[in-house]
Amino acid sequence: MRRRGGGKGTQTSDLPFVSHGPQPIVLSLGVVDELQIEFSQYEHPVVMTVEDQAKYVGNSEGGLSKNLFLKDKKNRFYIVSALADTKVDLKVLSQRLGLGKGGLRMAPEEALGEVLQVPLGSVTPFALVNDSARNVSLLLDQGFKGQERCLFHPLSNDMTISLNVCELDKFLRSIGRDSSYVDLEANPPVGKDNPPDLAALVPSDSIVLPDLPEKAASLQAPPKAHVVSNNKSTEITAKATEPSRKVKNVKDKPVNSVQPSSSFKDVGQFVEEILDKTSALLLSEITEETIKQHGQQLGVVVSNCIRERLASELKTDTTLYMQTAYTEGFHVARKMFQSTDIHHQFRCL
């Protein structure tokens, strides 16, 4: 499909040529209880950026969304879905979630496929329909509520659907999720007397990805030159009816669904966390007030404060690190001896 009209620009041309024009289509999503959700749907060439998407659908009624797939240092994942114009500051969000400054990064590409099961450029709240994304936290821009309709990708970036945000809520509820609307532009202070206001949105479980040596070529959605598919409705239902698809990387542990924090195995991560905690405390203790109050002595005061407040927490963490290392060593030794039968020596004498 080619765009009519020449030239680039963020100004959209006429509505895109789509084989089926925008119309309200009531579909049943094969999710739970055959939900009836009202939305309009547009096809267009694959778009990798919001600007590109805007060229095709920006003229239709609705707030275009931008969707970020993020990860913190403890392998917990987040989708931040916001109006294209909302300013999202990752540093501020990170603090509001209680992850310290710089605790949030863009998730790596492999995670898109492994966790959200969508191709590059298709991050969308709808990806939460997949079981692999059950531990991903969703933050929705409060601004969506003020829009008649909002525009999201369904599960691929060659389509955009437009729906009222209540319909999105309905969908989320049907897959057992809460809708958490957040004022993404707010920047409340976070410190000793002001706990991080979004801490409740941090997932309780982390997701550990396997080390994929070859970045699977399949993750890169081949740009489709022409949209051919007539079965628009199957796009969502197809994924939705596979709720049993588990994340491939979750090792077949029988019951234990809680993944222990990987920072207890990774020196770099462990040290970073210690430095994050120390630095957060340090920064919160150095304010105009405390400088005025202690002057030259502030260094000593803060130093003592850090020692006092962090000692026992760091001890706990380090003990866990040590226990984890020992356990690994123990199991290696056990394996070694199992093969030569010497382990019988260690039975109770």
Next chain:
Amino acid sequence: MDSKAAERGASENEKETPQEQEQEQVVNPWEVAAKEGGKIDYDKLIDKFGCQRLDPSLIDRVERLTSRRAHVFLRRGVFFAHRDFNDILDAYERGEKFYLYTGRGPSSEALHLGHLIPFMFTQYLQEAFKVPLVIQLTDDEKFLWKNLTVEESRRLARENAKDIIACGFDIRRTFIFSDFDYVGGAFYRNMVEISKRVTCNQVVGIFGFIGEDHIGKYSFPPVQAAPSFPSSFPHLFSGKDNLRCLIPCAIDQDPYFRMTRDVAPRIGYHKPALIESLFFPALQGETGKMSASDPNSAIYVTDSEKVIKNKINKYAFSGGQDSIEKHRQLGANLEVDIPIKYLSFFLEDDAELEHTKKEYGSGRMLTGEVKQRLIEVLTKLVERHRRARAAVTDEMVDAFMAVRPLPNMFN
């Protein structure tokens, strides 16, 4: 009356008939109840059992020997009684080490704060004195006394082990074992040596067994006694028959170890030393100990912040007055106030506790504020425990429970 005479006297007291004991408070491993409507009288208990009060000079001595501040439980008199703790310290000063022995009867998956107390204290002792520790999970006992299958009690033992490990024990010097897995070999030989030196009449006197009780109950006490002797752990203490043992426990376990101490010299070992704690009061007040069967009597390690807040606000017995005016006038009754009691267990800052007691006792501070502070303290504690617990894997439990040598356990 010297300590040995006190002990002898105590063993004789145990021969009181059940009728005589009805009027008194009841304290044994299976039941703790104060005299009607009152609280546990610990002075009477010490008298009756024949153990010693832990006086401040001993606490100072511990601080000197370990070069660090005494644990908050020592400072606040939570661990308040002992047997032969000064002998342990004397030996330690001479360069003779000891090992720690504590345990848990895994009767339920849900652990509450009262269960954690001996483990928190033992972890401190291990760290401060740098000594090895054995932890016994009496899954056989729970099978014998409760309505559980063998499988279930073994499973509970492993689950409880995870919460115990979360208290931060040093894996390089800690051996955790379950009776169903470990009993045998040298451990069993000691059990039989012990059983030969204890009569049926004695266990009836100490534990209150009756003719209708199954023989499993009668044969259990030696199982809990055997870990007091180093030769029960040949993979750890081979050749160290002279090694002393210190047992941190709640005071209701005293009867087991009185029996053990009676037997020890007759089989050629040191008597195990004991350091004993009060009971952690139930939320509703100090008439007994926390019960795993009433979820609102205790704060569980799995309670969320919301649940903790609700439990403290709703169920924690307050010593405050009925109305604000009356409270400002008379102040709070600190003797019965549960939030203050809990704070004295868990609020580390001595100065803050003193200040709170003063303000609350004089009526200047209200119950709500005290409860709020308690909720903060408990939430932090429970959070830390949960975090540590989440990091404990089945592999880690295997490692702690493996019959393995512990080189450098005294370093």
